[in-house]
Amino acid sequence: MYRMEAVKGIDMCDSRVSYGSVDFTKDDLVSQDDPYAQFNHWFKQAKECDAIAEPNAMAIATCSANIPSVRMVLMKWIGPNGLVFFTNLCSRKGRELEDNPNASVVFYWPPLHRQIRVEGKVKKLSEEESTKYFHSRPRDSQISASVSKQSSVIESKVVLRQEHERLKQKYADESVPIPKPPDWGGYIIEPSCFEFWQGHSDRLHDRIVFAQQSDSTWTVQLLAP
Ligand SMILES: Cc1cc2nc3c(=O)[nH]c(=O)nc-3n(C[C@H](O)[C@H](O)[C@H](O)COP(=O)(O)O)c2cc1C
Numbered sequence: 141m142y143r144m145e146a147v148k149g150i151d152m153c154d155s156r157v158s159y160g161s162v163d164f165t166k167d168d169l170v171s172q173d174d175p176y177a178q179f180n181h182w183f184k185q186a187k188e189c190d191a192i193a194e195p196n197a198m199a200i201a202t203c204s205a206n207i208p209s210v211r212m213v214l215m216k217w218i219g220p221n222g223l224v225f226f227t228n229l230c231s232r233k234g235r236e237l238e239d240n241p242n243a244s245v246v247f248y249w250p251p252l253h254r255q256i257r258v259e260g261k262v263k264k265l266s267e268e269e270s271t272k273y274f275h276s277r278p279r280d281s282q283i284s285a286s287v288s289k290q291s292s293v294i295e296s297k298v299v300l301r302q303e304h305e306r307l308k309q310k311y312a313d314e315s316v317p318i319p320k321p322p323d324w325g326g327y328i329i330e331p332s333c334f335e336f337w338q339g340h341s342d343r344l345h346d347r348i349v350f351a352q353q354s355d356s357t358w359t360v361q362l363l364a365p
Contacts, residue, residue, distance in 0.1 A: 159339030175350035228290035253339035265326035
């Protein structure tokens with residue numbers, strides 16, 4: 141067991157941020173049947189908040205062989221079937237999702253004192269949809285995705301830069317499409333659970349959880365903070 145004195149470093153014990161005192165109850169939900177309606181409502185408010193640069197940034201946790209790992213990705217789409225993000229399918233997260241399709245994501249919007257957690261299984265987007273989105277990205281990003289075998293060990297960035305430059309010249313003619321790498325694509329997370337969290341200065345935060353039932357309807361419950 142550790143004793144606190146043994147943990148040298150930065151002491152944040154006296155850091156206290158005020159979370160406001162806005163109550164968030166079941167009556168404040170946009171809908172008690174549809175967590176997507178609540179997600180969209182809060183997401184719109186986050187988008188309108190100047191202090192939130194990337195409201196669509198979410199941490200996604202994956203777990204393989206009982207070892208969890210987490211990193212940020214950008215949600216590019218939310219629709220009635222779930223949340224979409226794009227990545228390298230052979231990256232660490234891609235390999236872990238291949239092994240175990242269960243994923244957990246969290247959005248955190250500090251200026252609003254809100255977090256949303258979503259849990260569900262992922263499925264790959266079709267090649268056609270991934271290719272369509274790939275070609276909607278800036279050509280520079282398309283080239284970067286083509287040269288980077290995400291999560292693999294590299295000697296230095298020099299080789300990547302050289303390869304980037306080579307492809308930039310090869311595809312200088314903008315009418316020539318850059319082929320999508322076969323190992324790059326999208327995932328959709330099909331949610332089985334949403335949790336909406338509203339922070340309070342008195343630490344009696346509000347937590348409202350939607351859980352999907354076997355008949356696809358949703359139940360709503362409060363959780364202790
Ligand atoms: C704000 C932010 C957004 C990111 N968005 C993505 C993304 O949409 N897709 C992606 O593959 N990596 C994204 N990354 C990089 C990942 O966090 C991570 O470094 C990379 O995907 C490799 O993760 P892995 O080795 O666990 O697979 C983002 C990083 C940050 C900080």
